[in-house]
Amino acid sequence: MPVSYEEHVDQLTNKLNGAIPRLKRSNAYYDSKYRLESIGIGTPPEMRKLNVAIGWPRMYLDSIEERLDVETFRLSGKADPIERLTDWWKYNRLDEESSLGHLEALIYGRSYITVSAPGEDDHPDNPLIRVESPLNLYAEVDPRTQKVKRALRRYKGPAGSLDEYATLLLPDDTIQLRRSDGAMSRWTVESRVNHKLGRVLVVPLLNRERLSERDGRSEITPEIRSMTDAASRVMMNLQSAAELMAVPQRVIFGADAESIAGTGSQREILDAYYARIIAIENEMGKATQFTAADLRNFVEGLEQIAKHVASYTGLPPQYLAFASDNPASAEAIRSAEARLVKKAERRARMFGGSWEEVMRLAVLVMDGKIPDDYYRLETVWRDPSTPTFAAKADAVSKLYNSGNGIIPKERARMDLGYSAEERAEMAKQDDAEPVARLNALVGAPIPGQHRPPATPPPNPAAKDAPAQVAA
Template sequence: MAAPFIEELVQDLSNRLSASQPTMRADSDYYEALFRPKALGVATPPEMRHMVSAIGWPRVYLDSLEERLDVEGFRLAGSSEADQRLWSWWQINNLDEESSIGHLEAMIYGLSYVTVTAPDETAPDQDTPVIRVESPRSAIADIDHRTGAVRAFLRLYPAPAGEPTADEAATLMVPGRVYYLVRSSGPMSRWRVESEVEGPDLVPVVPILNRERLSDRMGRSEILPEIRSVTDAAARTMMNLQAAAELMAVPQRLLFGVTRDEFESDPDNPGPVLDAYYARIMAFENEAASATQFTAAELRNFTDVLDQLAKQVAAYTGLPPQYLSFHSDNPASAEAIRSAESRLVKKAERKCRMFGGAWEQTMRIAMLIMDGEIPQEAYRMETLWRDPATPTYAAKADAVVKLVTAVTPDGRSVIPVERGRIDLGYSEEELREMEQWDNQSPTAQLNALMSVANPPLATSGSKAEEE
């Protein structure tokens, strides 16, 4: 590609990224509880409108969903165990932590990106690709809507310290090439190519899409309009609650027959007037004076509205009642808690299916970069996820013990012990450690000695019998 075309492509992608910033900023503000509703309470004095509260329901929803998305490995077709090589790539690139950030970014903004590159020549480990998670706030991809493939990818970042004449830098990935560009600030500045290197035949970028639709392949934020409107309503209600608490929550007193002079706190200084606080006692010598008070405002109408809004959020998101601080007086049983979480668990399972395809494609691209080809069994790769449900450990252990010890009519266990350990959620390292302990047990060693001392008899028609 010619340099002018590259500069035009970078400028086009940069403009598209800048145009998307207001929408993504609003998404982030709702998640961070920084968004302030425009329509404030009409009955609230202007000087008290700064008291609008931060309602964090979107963050409670997304964090509760993301906390149930944990990758535990990858399994190739025809294998019953997780692939150790792919899992080592995952661990070396710190994707246990980075994947959580990528999932959260995808749910906030509608998408995030994963890039795969070959290891640098100076890297100590030349057998591990570099896998990074990128935010859509600083990166953008040009996706072919017909095939879903990424045609170009741009990532913006501050210029390195060695570029005193540049303020911004960019990395552009296109099929076969990777370009590094810089530009200085100013309306007339242009992107210029500093260097370029050879890349794979495809763009090694995989988008993690959230709420993808047939009519919208770019993904959508999980903070839906109905969640935003209820959050805004709760913020306004909370602000009005604070205003009412400041003005009318304490009974207001009325004094009759008292002149202003009697309110002077210092007779020698007639300027200051007595400040009447909540517990201040006021006494006057005027026999004609009398006092009365208004009834304090009832604030329950505000709290009832907040409870109803929280129930609307629960209906939209599937969050259990206890996540939003409203529940019955009687504590829920374990079965009731699992029943309340059923929608949230099913939603998490759908996210696992949606995001799992992106991680499988990431690992296939990594194999292509490191090996030069993608093996056939990798096209039916499976992402292994931790169970998003929250059963108690005792209940899960009881179910596994029953399945391991149960015997079928032909004398076999329903599931082997190894499968039971996997179902209990032990990691690959813990499973290998348990296998070593099993081999070191006296029973296993005795069985090994017995098998050596008493080899199995040859069956009729075998080669040993013929000899």
């Protein structure tokens, strides 16, 4: 018996709502809104105000996302980018939107990318590619084919309206639905696009996918969460100790509290206590003070927790502020970032497969079929490591070596990160130089270009000439 559109929406809505609590918990750690839950009932309510938000999860995820930049797409075995796909990327503002999708995948474990044909108000030569949050969209994946079987996107109407909207994406149809009176009303179909492509136009962007868990998992792992909670508690205790014991308290013998606190109200007595004054009624006494508490144990404990976080995440020590006072050398910095760079490369490889599938779906939407060579599509990522430009320029110049080295000029410019447009403009400038023009006239090789040695023309007269033997 075929499933109705309303049943599709209800089934996928239940799965979407079932995943939202776990997703929001991960988002709470990223936004540092986990404080009350992490402190628990063992802490007096008065001390909860002293709790500190520890932003290590945000720092860790942002450090990975900042190293994930898609530059272009090309076919395996070819160096030139595919201009058509680059134009689609720019048209959909994916330079910015892709970063949001990568970050959502790192926080929640997954995000989604949808593809659709251009509408009446869109450019007819560019498909629409949108990045979606897992809080609003859920896609059901076939465990055998690893392709999306169906997907649902839910969203609400304007503020103050009870309207709810849903987009149901099926292999041959995309259906827009609406209901006006909340959960008590039925869904009605507003529009339907029968594209007959045989594919659901949704691609999951998965993070930390496993064979036993294909939905992806958050990069904020349980050990990172527990260390963040522990650091928050240490900082809370540090503030409590600093408020009460970090400054020496003075003791005055021979005076009662009322003589110092004025009317002797509870608030004034507490104000005197917080001013580090303790009054004791004893005429034979004298004024003295207690020794201030040493807060070093809190600081050292926080440093130990930070080192555990560094071992779990691969963040360099300077990111977590427990490095030594001596500045590290460039080689030491690159060595400290090795694990973080490798993590970014792994994420680029995982996310790259999703972006390649997105571009294949975009070609399917625009052309009605996917060319065979597009299954050799590659995503070109920017180098996730952080070498200085001077170090990179020095290495590239040594390889180039004035045109007689290992790589030609064009390869050197590519390694330095110049875009295809910039390299084309540089090539025009090279051709406009007087030396290049003169070489073109006389047939001399242009500096920076590797050419095979010229073969001397055959000499017919030497065909029958006797061979000469060297003396």
